[in-house]
Amino acid sequence: MLKIYNTLARQKQTFTPIVAGKVSMYVCGMTVYDYCHLGHARVMVVFDMVSRWLRASGYAVTYVRNITDIDDKIIKRANENGQSISELTQYFIDAMNEDAGKLGIIQPDIEPKATAFIGDMIQMIAALIEKGFAYVAKNGDVFYSVNHFAGYGKLSGKSLEDLRAGERVELDSFKKDPMDFVLWKAVKPNEPSWDSPFGGPNGGKGRPGWHIECSAMSAHYLGAQFDIHGGGQDLQFPHHENEIAQSEAAHNHSGQPCKMVNYWMHNGFVRVDNEKMSKSLANFFTIRQVLEKYDAEVVRFFILRAHYRSPLNYSDQHLEDAKLALTRLYTALRGHVVCDIPINWQHPQAVKFKEVMDDDFNTVEAMAILFDLANELNKTKSAETAILLRGLAGILGLLGRDSDAFLQGADAPGELNVEALIVLRNEAKRAKNFAESDRIRKLLADEGIILEDSPQGTSWRRA
RNA sequence: GGCGCGAUAGCAAAGCGGUUAUGCCGCGGCCUGCAAAGCCGUUUAGACCAGUUCGACUCUGGUUCGCGCCUCCA
Numbered sequence: 001m002l003k004i005y006n007t008l009a010r011q012k013q014t015f016t017p018i019v020a021g022k023v024s025m026y027v028c029g030m031t032v033y034d035y036c037h038l039g040h041a042r043v044m045v046v047f048d049m050v051s052r053w054l055r056a057s058g059y060a061v062t063y064v065r066n067i068t069d070i071d072d073k074i075i076k077r078a079n080e081n082g083q084s085i086s087e088l089t090q091y092f093i094d095a096m097n098e099d100a101g102k103l104g105i106i107q108p109d110i111e112p113k114a115t116a117f118i119g120d121m122i123q124m125i126a127a128l129i130e131k132g133f134a135y136v137a138k139n140g141d142v143f144y145s146v147n148h149f150a151g152y153g154k155l156s157g158k159s160l161e162d163l164r165a166g167e168r169v170e171l172d173s174f175k176k177d178p179m180d181f182v183l184w185k186a187v188k189p190n191e192p193s194w195d196s197p198f199g200g201p202n203g204g205k206g207r208p209g210w211h212i213e214c215s216a217m218s219a220h221y222l223g224a225q226f227d228i229h230g231g232g233q234d235l236q237f238p239h240h241e242n243e244i245a246q247s248e249a250a251h252n253h254s255g256q257p258c259k260m261v262n263y264w265m266h267n268g269f270v271r272v273d274n275e276k277m278s279k280s281l282a283n284f285f286t287i288r289q290v291l292e293k294y295d296a297e298v299v300r301f302f303i304l305r306a307h308y309r310s311p312l313n314y315s316d317q318h319l320e321d322a323k324l325a326l327t328r329l330y331t332a333l334r335g336h337v338v339c340d341i342p343i344n345w346q347h348p349q350a351v352k353f354k355e356v357m358d359d360d361f362n363t364v365e366a367m368a369i370l371f372d373l374a375n376e377l378n379k380t381k382s383a384e385t386a387i388l389l390r391g392l393a394g395i396l397g398l399l400g401r402d403s404d405a406f407l408q409g410a411d412a413p414g415e416l417n418v419e420a421l422i423v424l425r426n427e428a429k430r431a432k433n434f435a436e437s438d439r440i441r442k443l444l445a446d447e448g449i450i451l452e453d454s455p456q457g458t459s460w461r462r463a
Numbered sequence: 464g465g466c467g468c469g470a471u472a473g474c475a476a477a478g479c480g481g482u483u484a485u486g487c488c489g490c491g492g493c494c495u496g497c498a499a500a501g502c503c504g505u506u507u508a509g510a511c512c513a514g515u516u517c518g519a520c521u522c523u524g525g526u527u528c529g530c531g532c533c534u535c536c537a
Contacts, residue, residue, distance in 0.1 A: 010467095028537070036537090043537040073535075156532075162465045163533065210535085232537030233468095239536090267537075268468095274529070278536055305486080306476065311469080311530070317487095321475060325486045331500065356478085364477045368485040378501055434496060441498075452499050459500090 002057060002358045004228070005309060007236060007264040008155055012360055015263065017227050023059045024222040025051060026261075028214055028231035028239065029111070031068040032092035033077045036099050037284035038299075038314055039232065039270045039277050045300055046267045046308040047230050048105040049396060053357050056395045064221050065108040067093060070115050071210055075191055085192060089113075099287040102296040104397040112217045114208065118194045120216040121208045124250045125183045126197060133249040137174035140186030140200025144211075146179045149245045155264060156237035181242055182209040211242035215250070218243075218260075224251035229261040234276075236266055267308045277314065285314065297398060297406065298323045304363045304396055325371075327407065327461075329393070332374035334403040334459070336386035343391035344384070349373055353392050363396060370399075407461035416447055422458050425451070 002015040017023050027047045030040055044065075051063045068074075069089040078088045100107070114121075125142055128134035133148050146152045146160060153159050163179050187193035187205040196204040208216075218226065224247065231240065244260050251258040270277045277284045290299055293316075302322035306312045343350055349369050356365035373389040376382070393399035421440050428436035441451050448463045 030537075031535090039537050041537090046537095071535090156466080158466060158533070165465065165533095230537095234532070234536055237466095237532060238534090269531075269537080271530080276531070276536090280534090280536070309468095310476085313475085318475065321487050324488095325475095328486075328500095334500090359478095362477075364485080368477075371485055375502090429496080432496075438497070445499095450499060452501095453495075454500075461500095 002054075003360055004263050004265065005360045006262075007266050008261070010157075013263070015227075017059065018225060018262065021058070021060060023054050023061045023228065024226035025054075025061060025063045025228040025230065026214070026218040026222055026226060027063070027065045027108070027229070028235050029065040029067050030092075030096055031071055031073065032089045032096060033071075033074045034092060034279075035286040035288060036096050037270075037277060037279075037286050038290060039284065040096075041099070041103060041287050041290075041299065042267055042270050042303050042308075042312065043230075043232050044100050044105050045103055045303045045397075047265075049304060049308070049363060050228075050230070050265070050361060051108075052106065052395055052397060053361060057358075062110070062222065063108040064110045064112065064218065066214060066217050067111055067113045068210065068213060069093070069113045070192065070207055079190065095288075099291075102291060103287070103300050104297065104400070106397075110221055112221065114213040114217070117213070117216050117220060118208060120220050121212045122184075122194075122196050124212060124216050124219070124246065125208075127250045128183065128246065129198070131249060131252065133245075134183055135176065136198050136200055138200075139174050140198070140202050140204070140206060141174055141182055142184035142198050142206075143175055143180040144183050144242065144245060145176060146181070146245065147177055149249050151248065152245050153241065155241050155244055158237060158241075181211060181238060183212050183246070185209060211239055212246055214239070215243050215246040219247060219251070224258050224260070226261060228263045228265060230265040230267070233266045233268055234278075236264075240264065265308075268306075268311045271311050271313045272315075274313065290319070294319050294323065295406070295409075297401070298326055301326045301398055304398070305367055307364050308361060326398075329370060329374050329389070329399060330401075330403045330406045331461075332377045333386055333389065333399065334407070335456075336377075336383065336390070336403070338390065338400065338402055339387065341387045341391070343395075344388060347388055350388060350392065357395075366392070366396065404459075404461075409462050416444065416449070418444065418449060418460050422451065422460065426458060 003012045004015050005012045027043065030036060051061050054061045070085065074085055074089060078085045081088060125134060128144065134142055134144050136142050160179055184196060184198055184206050186200055187202050191207065193205040193207055196206060198204040247260040248258055272283045275281060275283060298319060302319055303312065305322060345354065349372065353366055353369050356362040370389060370393055373385055377385040377389060390399050421444060425437045425440040428440065444451060449460050450463055452459050
């Protein structure tokens with residue numbers, strides 16, 4: 001029985017889908033004005049893992065991850081670059097897909113772009129105005145009136161009073177309440193705009209605010225109520241709080257409450273030197289920067305080796321550690337080919353694996369089981385164990401490659417003809433010319449190539 | 464200031480009211496021409512102070528320190 005930590009309830013809860021056997025899941029995706037960094041990688045990997053485990057558990061999953069392709073930063077960046085907005089966003093969408101693919105992320109079932117759902121957003125805003133939850137300000141902006149929504153703050157545990165008392169609330173003369181947030185931004189010079197029926201000095205022309213995008217797109221594909229909503233911890237407030245306010249108010253029928261999401265999931269941050277990795281702190285590493293140095297599977301392994309709700313410190317040392325650990329698993333699998341044999345769920349280790357994954361996706365414990373299996377495999381060389389190890393790891397999107405492909409690296413062996421040197425060395429060894437055989441081994445070692453002798457012959461890998 | 468999270472061995476990171484987490488590193492042994500890999504064994508824990516309990520790393524309270532949200536952020 002799957003248990004999920006629900007941010008809304010502040011505890012683990014047994015997962016019960018709205019429709020038996022089906023799961024509807026929405027995750028806040030990227031704003032595409034730059035390359036994805038490791039924080040984005042974590043969201044993608046974590047919810048990829050979640051969807052994989054749900055599918056492995058027999059659920060038919062509909063996974064929606066949106067793309068925000070209109071917002072202040074995009075407009076600014078496009079203007080700076082002298083590009084059109086769609087040129088800019090398409091470039092970074094392609095880059096994102098490339099990065100995600102390398103990290104072994106299965107593409108979500110639906111990846112809606114905000115600009116394709118302006119109509120849905122306008123409809124939702126109109127409904128909110130009609131029901132008294134939103135108002136058109138003098139400047140043409142449309143705001144959500146937070147004190148009309150009784151549940152405001154229930155996800156983030158904040159109260160309107162506390163929020164208003166906060167130091168950083170900016171005063172905006174067009175708002176009725178400083179906590180009101182924008183649903184529709186009136187058009188400004190050099191900004192793209194869409195027609196709307198909201199009126200105001202610009203005849204309603206404008207563009208949507210950020211929060212309404214997700215409310216509209218999730219409702220479009222998953223309906224007024226769905227099972228799981230995910231995202232980074234930083235989206236809890238205000239983004240997800242505002243989504244709830246919008247969706248639950250807009251879908252209220254004659255005062256009947258309509259719960260938007262049953263399970264809210266938030267992944268922890270990636271940190272650098274114990275601080276959150278973020279654009280504003282300028283301490284971020286892009287996925288492609290990291291992939292220049294480390295194998296993508298190592299990065300995926302690194303992310304899944306921490307619990308999804310815990311903070312994850314990034315450093316070269318930690319990536320090196322992850323690389324060595326993953327090397328251990330692949331080393332154990334050497335000689336066992338990749339195959340597609342189904343998992344034996346009766347096996348005690350598979351039972352344990354299911355148990356820990358069902359406990360709020362405890363990939364850390366799941367990994368420990370993989371290492372136990374590797375140990376068993378090293379001792380027994382049992383093909384059954386190898387199949388199980390590959391199968392269980394495969395659910396996490398790991399160990400899908402041939403061992404040598406991982407251990408030797410995908411790139412060409414460089415200038416040295418490793419196989420030929422191994423032959424020469426073995427000849428020297430047979431002649432008991434150990435000085436020569438050690439010279440050859442040293443030669444290769446200096447190039448980062450490690451030789452390993454075994455009864456089956458000599459194999460090599462990269463350090 | 465308000466709200467919330469965390470503190471585990473050299474590093475990373477989980478579970479658990481009593482029984483080996485796991486990975487990397489270190490040490491000893493086996494194996495090896497020597498290595499590497501692997502196997503066996505092994506040293507390092509639970510910020511601090513109280514309390515509950517037969518028993519606490521695990522529960523409760525306090526202290527200290529760190530982090531996050533309250534502004535765009537995954």
